[in-house]
Amino acid sequence: MDRKDVIRSAYRLTGGSSFYDGMITCSTLSGKAVCRLAWAMNKAENDAYLEKALSGIPEHFSGRLLEVPVGTGILTMPLYQTLPEADITCLDYSADMMGQAQEKASRLHLHNVTFRQGDVGALSYEDNTFDIVLSLNGFHAFPDKEAAYREVFRVLKPGGTFCGCFYVKGEHKRTDWFVRHIYEKTGFFTPPYETASSLKNRLERMYAAVTLGQVKGIAWFVCRK
Ligand SMILES: C[S@@+](CC[C@H](N)C(=O)[O-])C[C@H]1O[C@@H](n2cnc3c(N)ncnc32)[C@H](O)[C@@H]1O
Numbered sequence: 351m352d353r354k355d356v357i358r359s360a361y362r363l364t365g366g367s368s369f370y371d372g373m374i375t376c377s378t379l380s381g382k383a384v385c386r387l388a389w390a391m392n393k394a395e396n397d398a399y400l401e402k403a404l405s406g407i408p409e410h411f412s413g414r415l416l417e418v419p420v421g422t423g424i425l426t427m428p429l430y431q432t433l434p435e436a437d438i439t440c441l442d443y444s445a446d447m448m449g450q451a452q453e454k455a456s457r458l459h460l461h462n463v464t465f466r467q468g469d470v471g472a473l474s475y476e477d478n479t480f481d482i483v484l485s486l487n488g489f490h491a492f493p494d495k496e497a498a499y500r501e502v503f504r505v506l507k508p509g510g511t512f513c514g515c516f517y518v519k520g521e522h523k524r525t526d527w528f529v530r531h532i533y534e535k536t537g538f539f540t541p542p543y544e545t546a547s548s549l550k551n552r553l554e555r556m557y558a559a560v561t562l563g564q565v566k567g568i569a570w571f572v573c574r575k
Contacts, residue, residue, distance in 0.1 A: 368450070371424040374487065388528040390566050399515050399565040400425060403486060406513025406572035411436050413481030416505065418470045419443065419488045423451025426486070431458050438463045439480075441470070471497030478507045485514035490529075490539045503556055506575045512557065515570040519543040525567035544569070 372378025376385040376396035385391045407415070412435035417426055420440035430438055438460075442448040445467050455463050468474060470485075471494040483502045492498045502512055517539065519526050533539035544552070549569050553560045557573035564570070 368422065368424075371422055374421070375424055387524075388532070389525055389568070390522055391568075395565050399568045399570045400486070402563060402565075402570040402572075403513055403515035404429060404484075406511045407433075407482055407484065411482070413437070414479065415439070415482040415484060416441065416473075416475070416480045417484045417486075418473075418502075419447070419485070419491070420451045420465070421447045421487070423448075423454045426484070427451065427454040427458055427460065427463075430455070430460055430463050434462060436462060439466060440464070441466045441468050441473075443467070443469060471501060473501045473505050475505045477504050478510075479505045480510060481507055482511045482513065485512070485516070487516055488514065490517040490543055493540045495542070499552070499556070503575065508575055510575045511572060512575065513570075513572040515568050517543060517567055518546045518549055518564065518569040519567070520545045521564060522567040529567075 369380055372381030373384045374381070376382055376391065376393045382393065385393070385396055407429070409432070411433050414437045417438065417440045419442040420426065421442060423440065430436070440448070440451060440463060442451070448465055448467060452465050455465075470488065470492055483506055485502065489495055489498060506512060517525070517529060519529070529539055529543070534541065546564055546569055549571070550560070550562060553562065553571055553573050557575055559574040560571065562569060562571035
């Protein structure tokens with residue numbers, strides 16, 4: 351299965367029952383409406399940034415990977431099915447979101463994925479532990495972003511990969527409006543936010559090699575420590 355198939359197969363896991371899963375995958379009717387309205391994206395654009403964000407994980411990867419935040423696992427459990435040799439740790443603040451990810455993992459019989467409730471800003475792992483840290487749609491939600499950047503860098507091995515995606519402000523007016531008036535008010539997003547150029551500058555200051563790009567108001571990145 352190539353990466354596009356993996357992302358598409360995530361949609362099948364939604365079962366059409368979860369509003370969140372439908373939205374983050376731009377798949378259900380309500381999810382597509384939110385994608386279009388708030389993010390000005392169609393499904394192909396949604397797939398495109400996810401594929402780029404996940405491109406930091408090699409096929410047949412067999413090292414240690416930390417995913418934070420895992421959320422409901424809708425984007426990654428199907429991918430982990432293709433990585434049976436990897437040692438995967440999934441972390442999230444919210445037991446409720448992560449419980450949904452755990453259900454998906456057991457439905458898919460994933461035995462190499464462990465789940466931990468915790469704070470990205472205070473990770474309980476030694477320095478240089480992980481080969482890859484993956485963070486999808488997390489940094490716009492994290493309350494202490496400086497601590498999150500520091501902790502991710504600390505637990506990555508030298509030469510390790512930090513990859514993922516999240517909202518950047520200033521790229522699409524309607525998206526910025528929704529973030530300020532809806533997502534922030536409901537507590538899903540927490541300022542301050544990066545712009546595309548502040549993110550580029552930050553990552554280039556911290557990491558040895560950085561590849562990044564955007565689809566509308568979402569930036570994706572792949573960095574090597
Ligand atoms: C928008 S969801 C993204 C989840 C998933 N990666 C996805 O793309 O569907 C944001 C998640 O960040 C988690 N979160 C927020 N602050 C956190 C923190 N300090 N440490 C760990 N997880 C956190 C929330 O519980 C929520 O599950």
